Amino acid sequence: MNTNLKTASRLLLMALFMFGFGYLLVPIYDILCEVTGLNGKTGVVQAEYTQSVQADKTRRVKVQFVTSVSAGLPWTFRPVVRDIEVVPGVVTSVNFEATNLAGTPIIGSAVPSVSPSVASKYLNKTDCFCFVRQRLEAGEKKIMPVAFIVDGRIPKHVDLLTLSYTFFPALKS
Amino acid sequence: MSELTANHDEHSHHPTGIKRWLTTTNHKDIGTMYLVFSLIMFFIGGAMAMIIRLELFQPGLQFVDPQFYNSMVTMHALIMIFGVVMPAWTGFANWLVPMMIGAPDMALPRLNNWSFWILPFAFSLLLITLFLPGGAPAGGWTMYPPLVLQTGAAFPFLIFAVHFLGASSIGGAINVLATVFNMRAPGMTLLKLPLFVWTWIITGFLLVASLPVLAGAVTMLLTDKFFGTSFFSAAGGGDPVMFQHIFWFFGHPEVYILILPAFGVVSAIIPTFCRKPLFGYNSMVYAVAAIAFLSFIVWAHHMFTVGMPLAGELFFMYTTVLIAVPTGVKVFNWVATMWKSAMTFETPMLFAIGFVILFTIGGFSGLMLGVTPVDFQYHDTYFVVAHFHYVLVTGAVYSLMAATYFWLPKWTGYMYDEALGKWHFWLSTISVNVLFFPQHFLGLAGMPRRIPDYSVQFAEFNVISSVGGFVYGLSQLLFVYIIVKCVRGGQKATDRVWEGAQGLEWTLASPPPYHSFNTPPDPSTIDGGVR
Numbered sequence: 001m002n003t004n005l006k007t008a009s010r011l012l013l014m015a016l017f018m019f020g021f022g023y024l025l026v027p028i029y030d031i032l033c034e035v036t037g038l039n040g041k042t043g044v045v046q047a048e049y050t051q052s053v054q055a056d057k058t059r060r061v062k063v064q065f066v067t068s069v070s071a072g073l074p075w076t077f078r079p080v081v082r083d084i085e086v087v088p089g090v091v092t093s094v095n096f097e098a099t100n101l102a103g104t105p106i107i108g109s110a111v112p113s114v115s116p117s118v119a120s121k122y123l124n125k126t127d128c129f130c131f132v133r134q135r136l137e138a139g140e141k142k143i144m145p146v147a148f149i150v151d152g153r154i155p156k157h158v159d160l161l162t163l164s165y166t167f168f169p170a171l172k173s
Numbered sequence: 174m175s176e177l178t179a180n181h182d183e184h185s186h187h188p189t190g191i192k193r194w195l196t197t198t199n200h201k202d203i204g205t206m207y208l209v210f211s212l213i214m215f216f217i218g219g220a221m222a223m224i225i226r227l228e229l230f231q232p233g234l235q236f237v238d239p240q241f242y243n244s245m246v247t248m249h250a251l252i253m254i255f256g257v258v259m260p261a262w263t264g265f266a267n268w269l270v271p272m273m274i275g276a277p278d279m280a281l282p283r284l285n286n287w288s289f290w291i292l293p294f295a296f297s298l299l300l301i302t303l304f305l306p307g308g309a310p311a312g313g314w315t316m317y318p319p320l321v322l323q324t325g326a327a328f329p330f331l332i333f334a335v336h337f338l339g340a341s342s343i344g345g346a347i348n349v350l351a352t353v354f355n356m357r358a359p360g361m362t363l364l365k366l367p368l369f370v371w372t373w374i375i376t377g378f379l380l381v382a383s384l385p386v387l388a389g390a391v392t393m394l395l396t397d398k399f400f401g402t403s404f405f406s407a408a409g410g411g412d413p414v415m416f417q418h419i420f421w422f423f424g425h426p427e428v429y430i431l432i433l434p435a436f437g438v439v440s441a442i443i444p445t446f447c448r449k450p451l452f453g454y455n456s457m458v459y460a461v462a463a464i465a466f467l468s469f470i471v472w473a474h475h476m477f478t479v480g481m482p483l484a485g486e487l488f489f490m491y492t493t494v495l496i497a498v499p500t501g502v503k504v505f506n507w508v509a510t511m512w513k514s515a516m517t518f519e520t521p522m523l524f525a526i527g528f529v530i531l532f533t534i535g536g537f538s539g540l541m542l543g544v545t546p547v548d549f550q551y552h553d554t555y556f557v558v559a560h561f562h563y564v565l566v567t568g569a570v571y572s573l574m575a576a577t578y579f580w581l582p583k584w585t586g587y588m589y590d591e592a593l594g595k596w597h598f599w600l601s602t603i604s605v606n607v608l609f610f611p612q613h614f615l616g617l618a619g620m621p622r623r624i625p626d627y628s629v630q631f632a633e634f635n636v637i638s639s640v641g642g643f644v645y646g647l648s649q650l651l652f653v654y655i656i657v658k659c660v661r662g663g664q665k666a667t668d669r670v671w672e673g674a675q676g677l678e679w680t681l682a683s684p685p686p687y688h689s690f691n692t693p694p695d696p697s698t699i700d701g702g703v704r
């Protein structure tokens with residue numbers, strides 16, 4: 001009987017370990033995505049970095065902007081310019097415009113994503129409205145800036161990047 | 174083993190009536206309950222499939238509204254996977270593993286009783302959602318967020334049902350593994366185990382290793398919905414695609430949980446009716462182990478289209494296609510066993526041969542789906558539906574039918590009606606191909622799965638498929654009739670039942686005594702009983 005209980009408790013321990021492993025997959029996934037840029041999560045860099053990057057004046061990379069608003073958020077949200085040609089290594093600033101159509105103040109937060117995913121780690125933002133939550137008063141229209149820099153080491157075959165933002169209602173925390 | 178000292182091993186001392194079944198810790202009783210439960214669920218899940226085929230009989234929306242249709246698709250899958258195939262295999266393991274290894278009972282009889290009795294409660298939770306406001310879960314059995322988070326009142330029922338089902342299966346798996354590792358008769362070494370036992374060892378490890386991951390994933394869904402976490406919510410920094418990775422990390426081993434015991438069953442039946450040892454026993458064991466290992470590193474082939482880097486797609490494609498090698502070894506061994514043998518074609522053998530041929534067709538379409546560039550065309554079409562029904566219906570379910578016909582005379586002491594069994598086989602085999610084969614064409618032509626309506630160009634193949642579906646569904650009533658008839662009586666079965674049957678369970682009387690192998694079998698009977 002004892003050997004049966006011993007085998008059973010070992011197997012139960014294995015099951016508990018695998019339950020934990022399921023949760024461990026979450027940070028593993030995040031780290032993998034960060035290292036490889038797989039899900040289009042972009043980098044954030046400090047201001048000093050921007051000075052150290054060599055501008056590659058011979059290249060031009062086109063950056064498109066795509067915006068969307070999640071269901072349940074009564075906002076409009078659009079880029080002021082739809083696309084822009086940038087020189088890798090040079091800080092570029094663009095504006096986005098959001099309007100709260102509701103009669104009450106609403107807090108939203110924007111989630112960025114870059115495609116193609118191989119290029120996402122080369123698009124670094126030095127300033128972005130997505131870093132903090134945005135509060136829009138009833139009917140308020142707000143111009144929000146993004147400053148970004150395309151790393152000069154971006155693979156040669158990439159000449160078009162898409163930066164997309166989706167606004168979600170901010171989660172209560 | 175207390176029976177030995179108590180000296181009443183020849184009698185079946187147990188309470189009668191409902192109390193017998195509620196409190197039983199006897200492996201044969203629990204095995205019977207698992208199998209009856211599974212058969213009932215087979216008809217509930219089957220009725221849902223009939224509703225699906227009825228709605229798809231014509232283009233347009235005729236009988237059910239799309240939300241209910243989606244519930245049917247979702248519940249059909251959950252019931253067939255967790256309510257039919259998994260409990261049925263645990264039922265067969267309960268009945269057969271102790272008798273095959275010469276053990277008196279399962280290692281942990283009380284856990285065994287719990288593992289079974291969780292199931293009716295879990296399925297009550299799941300089935301009651303049909304009557305809740307908002308209806309039953311309709312986001313697909315894969316429960317992808319964010320869609321599944323829109324499930325109404327049924328959502329927590331779904332999650333807790335999955336938790337219970339997982340607990341039940343893990344309990345069953347622990348029991349089988351403890352039984353096989355600790356209670357084998359003297360002389361029954363690991364490489365003398367019947368292949369059904371071997372496949373169940375591997376299945377047991379797959380269950381213990383993969384079901385907790387599913388439990389974790391659905392727990393994350395639960396906390397995302399009710400407790401403000403953001404595992405899969407992009408708004409809170411999570412990622413819905415991550416759910417797919419975690420789900421399929423469980424999901425791919427799960428498909429082998431459903432099919433590996435089938436390999437064991439077929440490896441027992443084919444040598445019996447070929448009157449010849451199984452070709453390549455050792456390679457069969459290694460092939461099953463190889464398939465089980467590979468099943469943990471191929472999960473992302475279910476999600477080639479989510480946007481993976483080339484390296485990832487290549488890795489998952491190569492490992493997926495690699496599974497064809499050990500699977501090919503198995504099919505080769507079954508065919509090689511049949512080669513130049515004195516075959517007879519009783520119903521279990523017919524179902525086993527049907528399994529080998531039709532499962533291989535499902536394997537081939539699986540290979541096609543495993544090749545990344547073409548998967549982009551097949552993804553989420555009826556081609557996928559055709560593929561997994563070939564491997565699950567004509568694979569897993571066929572082997573369950575084969576196993577039932579094969580061991581039913583041993584369990585009941587009576588032969589089933591052979592003529593009716595053959596009718597059941599031929600009706601099923603013709604109709605199941607009429608049902609699922611046209612779905613390959615529908616998929617290649619671009620008909621999406623999980624949609625109640627379709628373009629008129631798909632109408633003809635859907636009519637054919639639905640007619641096949643209705644005939645297949647009705648044919649299964651014959652199966653129930655044959656079982657009931659066999660349980661009630663008939664021609665007496667001999668102890669060995671089949672001329673070529675090999676293995677310890679055939680050395681017992683038919684039906685076997687309530688407590689068998691209270692004294693271990695004679696080791697000299699073991700060697701002949703294995704290969």
